[in-house]
Amino acid sequence: MSESGSCTSIINLRYQDGSEGSSSNPAKFKNQDYAQLKDNYRRRRQLFVDSAFPPNNRSLGDLPSLTSWQEDDVEWLRPSVKYTQNISDEPTFCTKGASRFDFGQGSVGNCWFLAAISSLTFQKRLMAQVVPLDQSFSDYAGIFHFRFWRFGKWVDVVIDDYLPTYNKQLLSVHCKGGNEFWVPLMEKAYAKVCGTYADMSSGLPSEACKDFTGGVNMTYSLRREHTYGHDDELWLQLSRATGCKSMVCCGTPPKGGSNANTIGHTGLVDSHAYSVTGVTECYGSTVRLVRLMNPWGKQEWQGEWSDKSDLWDRVRPEDREKCADREDGEFWMKLEDFCYYFSMASISCENPNFLDGDLDVQWQCMIYDGKWVAGRSAGGNVNNCEPSSFFYFQQSFQGKCSDKNILLSLMQKPQQEYRKKIRYFPTPAGRLGSSFFRRNRPIKRSQQYSSERELIELHSLEPGEYVIIPSTMKAYTPGEFVLSVFTKSDAKIT
Template sequence: ISTMSVAYKDQLYAELKKQHNQNGTLFEDPEFPATNSSVYYTKTPPEGLQWKRPGEICENPRLFVEGISSHDLNQGTQGNCWMVAACASLALRRDLWENVIPDWKEQEWDSNYAGIFHFRFWIFGQWTDVVIDDWLPTDKHGRLINCHSKQNNEFWSALLEKAYAKLFGCYESLVGGNTGDAVVDFSGAVAEAIDLQKEKYNEQDKLFGNLLKVWEHNGIISSSINTQEFELESRMDNGLVRGHAYSVTDVKRVSLGHGLQTHFKNETIPLIRLRNPWGKAEWTGAWSDSSEEWSKVGDAERSNLGITVADNGEFWMSFTDWCKNFTDVDICHLMNTSLISIRKNWNEKVHFGKWTRNSDPLLNRCGGCTNHMETFLQNPQYLFDVTKESDKVLISLQQKDRRIYRKEGQGENLSIGFTILKVEVNRKYRLHKYVTQQEMNEFNHTNSRTVFNRIELPQGRYVVIPTTFKPFIEGEFMLRLYTDVDSGCRSNQICALESRDIVIKSSLRSAWSKTSSINPYVIISCEGQSVRSTTKKNSLTPVFEFSAIFYRKKVAEPLTVQLWTDDLGSDKFLGEVLLYGRPDDVSHTQHLQLKNKGSKKADNMPGKIILMIETSNELTAF
């Protein structure tokens, strides 16, 4: 991900700092003033609310004290545990926090201090540099009311929170959110939400293996316990807090036993370590700080795990207990797109689009989900190819964040999702008919900022259609698609060629031949254009599920479907059928006898092809 950034509100940090250094003044941010409206938009400010610069709060203020740690952060009075949990995860990754907190050594308090700081966030696909002054809201006793460090004179977390609040209008706009969204804003990662209740993760070993792999590949994980609104942030008997975001700070298989016993027995237990953004209130069950389970672990292993008996908000628990208690997991994948890497690299395609309304069906681009089939295909469409025999495809659809509109009472996310359809291998134009297409994914729309799906797809051409749940809802989105091999993903804007008379679509179901031991494939040709299917290995009755579409001018010429076999590198003709599709023909499945070609075209060949032909003089029929 490129780290080139744009200046938020056109405020350039270096220029502003230089100007105030020259004038001997401290920066005051006109875009985010030290007023009540920058803290609250519905709540009444607490009595005695006052703004102070760090130098008025303590002696010797610092950006960092003894480096940066996930233990630095403690949540304030605002209900923004989701953002604080993301900050704790950020603190574990130097490569990430050094990007979010740029030039941190230069920003540290020194003789050039000018009351100005800046932070970078990945906002809707673009790194954005946000400048702030260092006025911070405090209570009547001069204590920070929002995020703060355990060290009284450390301010990186409070200043980072202020910059993030500025992006969304005020501190109160940060109340309630998704940790995955904040991690994406801090890193450009791809967010995946897992509902442990709906996903039916009965295979805990498989889930743990997946999370361990994510962790080992530097992914970021958080989890929470879903609850009713009246129970939000209430503490359970086991010490966990309902409706509260916890950052995952380690995932491990821990060896049980001591010394040689451990070496030979090789018994392990899956454990997960979490941190409460409050900096206190920990899990009290098995594998908590002082539980008897730790007696099963050798001294060296305990030392490696950093076990301490302290109410610092960080604790271990068994993966089984984690699955029983937590309901929602956010996984943020840091996708490696570098070609020079020992890790798996992904091919990335990114598209920015809009759902826009138009009274002309051919121009309307907000058609709603498949519940609204009359308008569904009017949505934006993106073609992509799977060129391998099969490929794992990761798709992320992110809508533009609406949190900034909360002050105006319009901050709710749209309900979004996407549908993947398999289409003809040579399709170039927009899809207009849904009936005969093959839907590849089942997707429930959600009002999350981001929706994600991973799917294994066979070779072929596909269209992904981002949608809102209801039609005629406008909005902006970013579509990211990741494959092992370049997918050629592109926006599909054009409807059809006007210089053609009819469109014909051939959908090949299967074929069979009496020839022994063949590796069959099919070639469909029309007016000088040809497409070829994949080769089916060692099959006398191959199932192709292969379709092609042609826009025709020479209606009298036939469409040719030929069956061939790849015989040790020497292609052998097995037969063909000629088809004359006319607009008034009734579409139906046909079982056609293979024929010879050329001068022997009247001769039957041993085999048949099963297919369907659809023809129309309306070019947008399919």
């Protein structure tokens, strides 16, 4: 993906730099202090074993790809043990920088997570935030750490380096060099956040991208965009996204109602996540091409503009160089084919700059924690329930009205420790009387509810005072949420 352009920062009005939960001072996940633990184990000349995420089947979970007797044969080993066949080199954390070509998916069905990692490797500053690259096996105590943005704040996640193996091979993601371990260790840290490795099975890349950026996600239905003749707008968004150094991922639809990763005649994998690693134009801008990456590290598109397509022989030499004929999982395809064979694409960025391509404007962000409490603030559907029991946020908005100048993100917090058991309620300090709703018409008149972790809306607002009401579809539904309000720098939150 293009390294051109720059992305302006977010002015976070809640987590000022240095405060706990900010990017420079992440909160300690499970109250584990990485620096203190590492120092203690080094002084005692012992290797860290994580009791909060122990190296056993409890942390592995019930993986669909393993039978019960295979689970019994899973062995947890440290990278310092020469268990990987044909590799004699000493283990390393990260060699010559992180690359999307470093790894291939293992037996955990987490292509969505690995597609997001592939996209993350293009963002060097974000990469250093999520994956502290000063870690190594030379200053060794069997302990590593990674950082993720989780429900309103950054957290630092500590792990030991025991990794699950089967038949002396890594069960999870593996680095192609054999002796490099930043990806399997990062996967383990995220598995700890999710509850188990099995809890990482199936998901959306936008979820992981959100946890890598703490920023904004926008999802597009590709077939709908193409059907309604919005190819130009979609191409503009993809081009802006690469210019803003956004993370872009996509997915193919399931086949026949099954989520199985079957391989079609096109070479594409059904019900599978990919990352978008670049866009370009050929033939004087008449052909728009999208470059994609399969997190398997192999298995590529076989249609027009694929690695072996003779169409590459008809373009300028400088365009021909963009195509690398190798089995690495990366390939090009036409925008029209991209929209036809892929069902969705998500763009994730630290801020909403990619929405209008304005790289100079700064955005302010205010983050609120809230709760739906039965009988107090869980009023349910605004149209059908008692309006005096809604939680509301009062927001003054000052500044000139420009196109799409405020973005709202409502994210539900999990009520379960294990990701696969989480159920999100259909959603869109004080109480509002019913008279308020009779006197004031809502900006958004129609209300649709969705059982997703995060809902995002973009609006154009005139200066004024607004009330934001997060609600669930049904009344008396308890839960916790994070509301993020992004506004352009020519607007002011009070």
